[in-house]
Amino acid sequence: MIDEILTIILDGAIYASWLFIVALGLTFVFGVLKILNIAHGGIYALGAYSTATLAPIFYSLGMPEQFVVLTMLISALAVAIVITPIMERGILRRFYGQDEVLIVLVTYAIYLVLEDVQKLIWGMNSLYVSEPRELLGALEFGSLYYVGYDLALIGLAIFCGLTLWFVLNKTQSGKIVLAVINNPEISGCMGVNINKVYLAAFFVGAFLAALSGSFTAPLISVQVGISVAVVIESFAVVIIGGLGSIPGAVIGALIIGMARAACVHKLPEAEIFIMYFCMAGMLIFKPKGLFEGVQARKI
Amino acid sequence: MRIFRQSLILLSSVLASFLTFLGTANADGHGEFKLGVVTFLSGPAAEPFGVPAWNGGKLFIKLLNEGKAPAPYNKKGFGGMKITAIPIDESGGATKQVQEFRNLVQRDKVDAVLGYVSSGDCMAIPSVADELKALTVLYDCGTPRVFEDASYKYVFRTAAHAAMDNIAIAKYLIEKGHDISSIAGINQNYAWGKDSWKDFSVSIKKLSPNSEIKNELFPKIFSGQYGTEISALLNSKAKVVHSSLWGGDLQSFILQAKPRGFFKRTQVVFSAGDHVMPGLGNKYPEGVILGARGQYGMMAPDTALNAWWYKTYMDEYGVFPAQPPYRMVQGLMGLKMAIEKAMEKNGGKKPNKDQIADAFKGLEFEAPGGLVQMKLGNGHQAIQPHAIGKTAKDKNGNITVTDIVRYKASCVNPPNGIKAVDWINAGFPGADC
Numbered sequence: 021m022i023d024e025i026l027t028i029i030l031d032g033a034i035y036a037s038w039l040f041i042v043a044l045g046l047t048f049v050f051g052v053l054k055i056l057n058i059a060h061g062g063i064y065a066l067g068a069y070s071t072a073t074l075a076p077i078f079y080s081l082g083m084p085e086q087f088v089v090l091t092m093l094i095s096a097l098a099v100a101i102v103i104t105p106i107m108e109r110g111i112l113r114r115f116y117g118q119d120e121v122l123i124v125l126v127t128y129a130i131y132l133v134l135e136d137v138q139k140l141i142w143g144m145n146s147l148y149v150s151e152p153r154e155l156l157g158a159l160e161f162g163s164l165y166y167v168g169y170d171l172a173l174i175g176l177a178i179f180c181g182l183t184l185w186f187v188l189n190k191t192q193s194g195k196i197v198l199a200v201i202n203n204p205e206i207s208g209c210m211g212v213n214i215n216k217v218y219l220a221a222f223f224v225g226a227f228l229a230a231l232s233g234s235f236t237a238p239l240i241s242v243q244v245g246i247s248v249a250v251v252i253e254s255f256a257v258v259i260i261g262g263l264g265s266i267p268g269a270v271i272g273a274l275i276i277g278m279a280r281a282a283c284v285h286k287l288p289e290a291e292i293f294i295m296y297f298c299m300a301g302m303l304i305f306k307p308k309g310l311f312e313g314v315q316a317r318k319i
Numbered sequence: 320m321r322i323f324r325q326s327l328i329l330l331s332s333v334l335a336s337f338l339t340f341l342g343t344a345n346a347d348g349h350g351e352f353k354l355g356v357v358t359f360l361s362g363p364a365a366e367p368f369g370v371p372a373w374n375g376g377k378l379f380i381k382l383l384n385e386g387k388a389p390a391p392y393n394k395k396g397f398g399g400m401k402i403t404a405i406p407i408d409e410s411g412g413a414t415k416q417v418q419e420f421r422n423l424v425q426r427d428k429v430d431a432v433l434g435y436v437s438s439g440d441c442m443a444i445p446s447v448a449d450e451l452k453a454l455t456v457l458y459d460c461g462t463p464r465v466f467e468d469a470s471y472k473y474v475f476r477t478a479a480h481a482a483m484d485n486i487a488i489a490k491y492l493i494e495k496g497h498d499i500s501s502i503a504g505i506n507q508n509y510a511w512g513k514d515s516w517k518d519f520s521v522s523i524k525k526l527s528p529n530s531e532i533k534n535e536l537f538p539k540i541f542s543g544q545y546g547t548e549i550s551a552l553l554n555s556k557a558k559v560v561h562s563s564l565w566g567g568d569l570q571s572f573i574l575q576a577k578p579r580g581f582f583k584r585t586q587v588v589f590s591a592g593d594h595v596m597p598g599l600g601n602k603y604p605e606g607v608i609l610g611a612r613g614q615y616g617m618m619a620p621d622t623a624l625n626a627w628w629y630k631t632y633m634d635e636y637g638v639f640p641a642q643p644p645y646r647m648v649q650g651l652m653g654l655k656m657a658i659e660k661a662m663e664k665n666g667g668k669k670p671n672k673d674q675i676a677d678a679f680k681g682l683e684f685e686a687p688g689g690l691v692q693m694k695l696g697n698g699h700q701a702i703q704p705h706a707i708g709k710t711a712k713d714k715n716g717n718i719t720v721t722d723i724v725r726y727k728a729s730c731v732n733p734p735n736g737i738k739a740v741d742w743i744n745a746g747f748p749g750a751d752c
Contacts, residue, residue, distance in 0.1 A: 144366045150578075164579070167578045239571065240570075244366070246543060289537070
């Protein structure tokens with residue numbers, strides 16, 4: 021029994037970590053830019069594709085295997101560097117302040133374009149890059165083996181969350197971002213370059229999306245369509261936690277991760293709808309999520 | 320002036336008729352056969368199913384049009400008619416597919432439609448096909464319910480339904496002496512996964528009544544993450560784990576399960592496990608019992624027709640053909656045989672859809688995967704021989720399939736008029752093994 025509970029906790033934590041990394045960028049971009057970015061899933065897929073492309077090149081160079089993690093980081097960075105100016109400067113900037121539904125439609129259109137970009141560049145065939153998953157070997161927990169790489173995702177999620185929290189709350193740049201989140205007009209009047217903050221925030225969001233794709237690539241077969249489930253599940257996380265809230269994303273991911281793991285082990289029939297059950301429950305009792313931000317009343 | 324005008328009208332009519340004739344006639348002067356081909360060209364089912372199937376289909380159509388296919392398929396096109404294929408993407412769901420089907424029939428005026436991988440689409444299309452009186456060949460989808468729950472005049476399925484896959488695997492496990500005292504399953508949460516698990520688990524219980532079901536998991540389709548399911552299956556300590564996962568889901572499951580020692584700790588069976596082998600190569604685990612939904616790919620029979628098809632596909636695409644191209648070519652072969660049979664009865668003229676449907680009913684034809692007999696669903700649903708094998712490494716270290724057992728069509732398919740699950744529950748009466 022205790023073994024089973026530990027297994028549920030561990031499985032739930034691994035899944036929650038993955039969900040959190042995916043959802044973190046989404047909630048951050050919404051927090052700063054007030055954009056519900058459906059194209060987040062497309063950027064995730066680009067991250068996975070770029071790792072699946074660059075990692076084999078890295079292995080062919082015969083460098084020490086551990087450095088493949090650097091390749092994965094570079095892949096994510098490259099995607100963010102390319103996609104940010106095109107999306108934020110090229111398209112989204114023209115829609116700031118417009119109706120939220122319109123912006124959602126714009127990001128959905130970009131998402132569709134990104135799907136076609138994947139087909140154009142990589143075709144329809146699946147790519148595999150499972151080698152990085154073998155880096156940390158397997159560890160025995162009770163009667164089960166867990167892959168070290170999967171457990172390391174928990175560390176990566178904690179690192180990403182803490183780093184973003186620290187930058188936002190303990191650095192001057194972060195406080196400028198918080199000021200923009202709170203009131204962009206006043207921040208602008210105080211000399212903050214709002215456009216730069218938006219660009220930087222979108223870059224961080226895109227990097228986190230691509231990073232989650234990069235680190236998921238070794239777990240899956242990278243192919244067109246992998247972004248669909250990601251968009252839905254990361255939306256569920258931010259809806260439960262509260263749009264724009266980092267602690268909310270932590271709790272949202274943990275709720276879904278643990279509930280899903282418990283269902284798979286104890287009530288498999290419920291697994292298919294447990295995420296929607298959590299989301300629907302939250303919308304009924306706390307429509308703005310667990311960590312609804314306090315809004316200053318504007319006069 | 321009047322004579323001049325009449326002459327002009329006459330000349331125009333003759334010219335128009337001639338141009339129409341030129342437009343429809345091929346080199347042999349037998350006209351054209353317009354064929355709508357529907358399969359997944361985008362989305363997660365495209366890479367494992369739709370694209371290889373269409374690769375096989377367009378290659379075979381090209382060879383048919385050139386008259387380069389071997390006997391009995393060596394007549395150009397369909398009975399001398401040039402085949403003009405109109406490929407349509409199957410993605411988007413059943414509602415969209417019904418609309419696409421109507422477009423093909425009513426706007427593009429196709430002579431027949433060949434298609435459908437998704438069981439959901441195969442359930443939605445037949446009633447529309449009969450309503451529009453459109454000749455339709457279902458070439459791939461697996462749900463037994465298409466002809467078990469209804470009957471259609473213009474719809475045919477040229478491949479066996481999924482019951483065969485799971486009955487054969489259950490028989491294989493027993494015959495090979497595997498420990499089936501406990502079983503578990505991981506199958507997608509829709510018609511295909513549910514039906515596959517039901518056919519397998521009921522077959523096992525029938526063949527070995529003491530067998531215990533430990534765990535039944537139904538993750539949603541395209542979920543991609545199976546870490547928790549793998550833990551649950553390992554915890555269940557079932558001796559056999561059955562799965563009908565396919566495409567990216569199967570690939571991801573294999574990639575996630577292999578490093579956790581899953582395939583060494585339980586006997587895994589994949590009812591449709593061959594089609595990801597070309598992509599995964601040596602990442603595919605050893606010791607897996609698998610089917611290919613027929614005698615296809617590495618489990619194909621040693622016949623001249625199969626040798627030709629295997630080599631032709633391999634030479635064209637540099638990879639061996641798994642089940643999808645086999646099944647599409649099987650559909651094209653069935654359609655060709657039916658058309659040519661109907662044509663013969665029609666004095667060599669292009670037959671209409673009623674004549675083709677009559678000829679299709681109860682048809683038997685040789686395909687690369689063996690003899691296909693339209694025996695179920697009152698002559699509308701095919702049965703075919705099946706093969707089950709086990710993965711192993713060959714002497715060069717490449718993954719291959721060994722220990723192959725072949726099953727007669729009449730051994731693993733129910734007789735006409737009996738539902739698959741009723742036949743299994745009754746203990747396979749009349750099975751000719």
